[in-house]
Amino acid sequence: MRGKRRRREAEITEELAGHLERRQADLMAAGLDAEAARRQARLEFGSTDNYREEARAALGWARWDNFRQDLRDALRQMRRAPGLAIAVVLTLALAMGANTALFSMLYAVLLRPLNYRHPNRIVILQAQLTYPELRALQTRLTAFQTLAAQRWADEFTLLDQGAPRRISALAVTPEFFQVLSAAPISGQVFTRAEYDRGDRNVIVLAYSFWQRIFAGRSEVLGRNLNLDGKLFRIQGIMPRGYANLNRSQDASFAGWIPLQLTPAQRIAHNFDLFLLGRLKPGRKLRQANLQTRTIGNQPEFRQPISKPMQWVRYRAAITKKYDQPIWLLNAAAGLMLLLACLNIAGLLLARNAGRRTEIAMRAVLGASRGRILRQLLAESGLLGIAGCGLGMLAGAWMFAGLRAAAVAAGLPRMQHAGIAGASLALSAALLVLAILLFGLLPAWEASRVNLNSAANQTRRGTPSRSSRRILETLVIGELAFAVALAFGAGLLLRSYAQLTSLPLGFNPHHLLMFSTELPSPAAQPSTPASRQRSDLFIQQALQRLQALPGVRSAGFVELSPFNGLIYMNIQRRNDPHLFHTLVNVAGPHFMRTLGVPILRGRNFRADDGFNSPKVALVNRALAEELWPHQNPIGQELIFGGSRPTAYRVIGEAGNFMQYGPFWMRAKGMKVLAQATVYFPYTQAHPQMYSFLVRTRVPPASLEAEVRRIFSQINPTEPLTNFQTFQQRFTALLVRRRLYLDLLAAMAGLALILVLAGVYGVANFMAGARTGEIGIRKALGAENAAVLRLLLWRTAVLSLIGAALGAGLGLMLARLLTSLLYGVQASDPATLAGVAAFALATAVAGAWVPARRAARLDPLAMLRYE
Amino acid sequence: MNDAAKILPGTLDLLILKAVSLGPQHGYGVLLRIQQISRGALTIEQGALYPALYRLEKNKELAAEWGTSENNRRARFYRLTAAGRRRLEHEEDSWRRLAAAMGAALKARPEEV
Numbered sequence: 007m008r009g010k011r012r013r014r015e016a017e018i019t020e021e022l023a024g025h026l027e028r029r030q031a032d033l034m035a036a037g038l039d040a041e042a043a044r045r046q047a048r049l050e051f052g053s054t055d056n057y058r059e060e061a062r063a064a065l066g067w068a069r070w071d072n073f074r075q076d077l078r079d080a081l082r083q084m085r086r087a088p089g090l091a092i093a094v095v096l097t098l099a100l101a102m103g104a105n106t107a108l109f110s111m112l113y114a115v116l117l118r119p120l121n122y123r124h125p126n127r128i129v130i131l132q133a134q135l136t137y138p139e140l141r142a143l144q145t146r147l148t149a150f151q152t153l154a155a156q157r158w159a160d161e162f163t164l165l166d167q168g169a170p171r172r173i174s175a176l177a178v179t180p181e182f183f184q185v186l187s188a189a190p191i192s193g194q195v196f197t198r199a200e201y202d203r204g205d206r207n208v209i210v211l212a213y214s215f216w217q218r219i220f221a222g223r224s225e226v227l228g229r230n231l232n233l234d235g236k237l238f239r240i241q242g243i244m245p246r247g248y249a250n251l252n253r254s255q256d257a258s259f260a261g262w263i264p265l266q267l268t269p270a271q272r273i274a275h276n277f278d279l280f281l282l283g284r285l286k287p288g289r290k291l292r293q294a295n296l297q298t299r300t301i302g303n304q305p306e307f308r309q310p311i312s313k314p315m316q317w318v319r320y321r322a323a324i325t326k327k328y329d330q331p332i333w334l335l336n337a338a339a340g341l342m343l344l345l346a347c348l349n350i351a352g353l354l355l356a357r358n359a360g361r362r363t364e365i366a367m368r369a370v371l372g373a374s375r376g377r378i379l380r381q382l383l384a385e386s387g388l389l390g391i392a393g394c395g396l397g398m399l400a401g402a403w404m405f406a407g408l409r410a411a412a413v414a415a416g417l418p419r420m421q422h423a424g425i426a427g428a429s430l431a432l433s434a435a436l437l438v439l440a441i442l443l444f445g446l447l448p449a450w451e452a453s454r455v456n457l458n459s460a461a462n463q464t465r466r467g468t469p470s471r472s473s474r475r476i477l478e479t480l481v482i483g484e485l486a487f488a489v490a491l492a493f494g495a496g497l498l499l500r501s502y503a504q505l506t507s508l509p510l511g512f513n514p515h516h517l518l519m520f521s522t523e524l525p526s527p528a529a530q531p532s533t534p535a536s537r538q539r540s541d542l543f544i545q546q547a548l549q550r551l552q553a554l555p556g557v558r559s560a561g562f563v564e565l566s567p568f569n570g571l572i573y574m575n576i577q578r579r580n581d582p583h584l585f586h587t588l589v590n591v592a593g594p595h596f597m598r599t600l601g602v603p604i605l606r607g608r609n610f611r612a613d614d615g616f617n618s619p620k621v622a623l624v625n626r627a628l629a630e631e632l633w634p635h636q637n638p639i640g641q642e643l644i645f646g647g648s649r650p651t652a653y654r655v656i657g658e659a660g661n662f663m664q665y666g667p668f669w670m671r672a673k674g675m676k677v678l679a680q681a682t683v684y685f686p687y688t689q690a691h692p693q694m695y696s697f698l699v700r701t702r703v704p705p706a707s708l709e710a711e712v713r714r715i716f717s718q719i720n721p722t723e724p725l726t727n728f729q730t731f732q733q734r735f736t737a738l739l740v741r742r743r744l745y746l747d748l749l750a751a752m753a754g755l756a757l758i759l760v761l762a763g764v765y766g767v768a769n770f771m772a773g774a775r776t777g778e779i780g781i782r783k784a785l786g787a788e789n790a791a792v793l794r795l796l797l798w799r800t801a802v803l804s805l806i807g808a809a810l811g812a813g814l815g816l817m818l819a820r821l822l823t824s825l826l827y828g829v830q831a832s833d834p835a836t837l838a839g840v841a842a843f844a845l846a847t848a849v850a851g852a853w854v855p856a857r858r859a860a861r862l863d864p865l866a867m868l869r870y871e
Numbered sequence: 872m873n874d875a876a877k878i879l880p881g882t883l884d885l886l887i888l889k890a891v892s893l894g895p896q897h898g899y900g901v902l903l904r905i906q907q908i909s910r911g912a913l914t915i916e917q918g919a920l921y922p923a924l925y926r927l928e929k930n931k932e933l934a935a936e937w938g939t940s941e942n943n944r945r946a947r948f949y950r951l952t953a954a955g956r957r958r959l960e961h962e963e964d965s966w967r968r969l970a971a972a973m974g975a976a977l978k979a980r981p982e983e984v
Binding site for chain 2: 050051
């Protein structure tokens, strides 16, 4: 093919040469001398090169030829200005990388179909049901192929596999496996027949648990697991990917057990059941919801039911609370990519303007406008491909980091996620978009040079008015995107700052917390023996903790801060009104250890025994609610469902934050001052045992000692939630922190891009106005005046950009309402702050070139002209 | 040659086909023959001839082969193919109709309207 082509080229050369010779011969015959005839022949023929080009086009070769030529030229240009090429490629790679990584996360968490057969038919009812309600739905819903009931994860202590540890299992009815349409990789799931026979002490293991505890050995089938002293036979093992999807990194998740309901749990007051179903093929979610609502109006159901019962797709139910932040992050990454494209467009435009003379010369020499356009596009295309290629690599690398961070932050479905194939398609689409954005505009602009004026220009780099206007528009756009991004980051930052600076009401430093339980018999309520054992355990534990070197004080409480809440109804004496109140059980050292003051009255004492008068502490919030403007000390409150007992209030304690502020706010509760009553552990039997240790030394250093104490006094139960308060608080905010970090990183990058972009444009503009500045200075303008003149323009453009960005930011901020705390999505102070910061960044970018231009010697500048 | 008319766009192909139909010719010969048969009234840019020739050749309306010219030099000779002859007839036909219509139109007088 190439040989044939070369021959044809040679033929064309020979043919054209023959033509010129014959013409020359004819002209000589007409009387011209040889040299004059040769010149005349050439003149008459016209531009040989041009016609060769046309001839190639006629033969259909031109496209490929030009393409290769364009690539060669583009590479040469890149070698000539490597700084520019590197800047463009790096900018693009960063922006593309961020987009690839974040879109892969979006795909993995929100879009990727679940790993089950026809996952769209699996739906879950957004309501907790009582047993009668559940039965009513199960028997009457017809839109479903299968319906299964499930309870919140049950917790157990695993006793026979090394040190005791807490595990969780989902209690499900046998239909659960049909709903998921899942077969075990080994053994069997439990069937309806076995279930009805009462064969309930079996467990189907989750893959990850099987791998971790049994190293994937298959002979575990048929063996027993000792959970809380009860034996569960291992009956099957589910494939990888079948886990408790609600929590991605639930290392404690062991598997599925048959749902067992005691008669007490079958009554209508106990609602902690969920329904999971597989729709019949072709049935719509809407039909299921209609049916459910009709059935929900019948007398078995609580009247009125708190919220309309609604089925949602399983996937959506799992990822609902991640929707907003993940879309937000992707929107931010898109903005950053746009910003990067504008920035690159600015660089290329300025560079092309510097090449106007060269481009004009090409045009004069006969290159068509399309040809020049294609050539310039080849350059941006090459840069784009290089940038995007690097961007995909960067994306894979960023995604690995992002995945680790997301898994640690508990985002579901990220554990085994990979770069989404779809994200590669997206990258390709973005590449085309990017090249169009930053390539076409400068190329088109450069290709419309005015031949006469440009070719006659001697000064390099004078921009046409239109390219100046485009550059200025780019500055506006960059500012707008950066301000919108920074606004989002600013809002998250302020929320985070609000959350971390909320007054806790206690001293958060040097505070160690952990929980445990007592083995089952002692946990049974209120026999004298179990009470005694419980009291003894607490006293022993506190005594030994107190005796540890480095410990300032140790206290007992049923539910430690940020670990749980129990609400109960209490009453005043002679008042039927029920007060929904937080209830906790504490020991005498709890308040002191936590650092919460007793405001009035006294604390619990050692002599508040089981047989002494019943006493209680209230916090200030409860005191104000129950006895406003009165002294709460000595008042009586009534508590205890079936056997109401009167407790005398002996003291009023300060308020403190008992639980995560977000959660409290979401439930419509007061964050800081939740009404709470405390009972002494000697008079109210705790279900859970939490200890607080205030240390003199770094709290983590005591871990081994503390664990040793409990392995001696309570060897069969593990310590759970072993954390310093700081760790617990950080863990609570870890997802918010991740979103904040990602958005802040992008906003920071955006501001750097603005700085670089404005610098480039200002540098170029200052160069273009050299002559004007020279004249002004020659006429007596001060350096400062020239500096002002140059900066003023940038400031005005930036202000316009910032104003547009404010509008855009306000629109996008609606995406992050669910992440905000203590700050509105339209917070004017944040907006003004980030806009001012972006403006300052832009002016700083323009400062250096402007000052350089202002200081130049006017004579040298005019000579330059 | 200064008062020679520039040829109308699109008519170069027709002229080349006509010139070649009178007997195989090399490029320079085609040029001379066009001048000759138009009695020097039409002139074409010399360089523009070759892209046109190659285009016609690519369309299989002309065929080319190397031969020897009158002064014993190697030259590429073009001759009409069957497709070329058909195209020529078609173009001649439409040109005549156009010329007649243009002629009639330009001869029109006020009383004929």
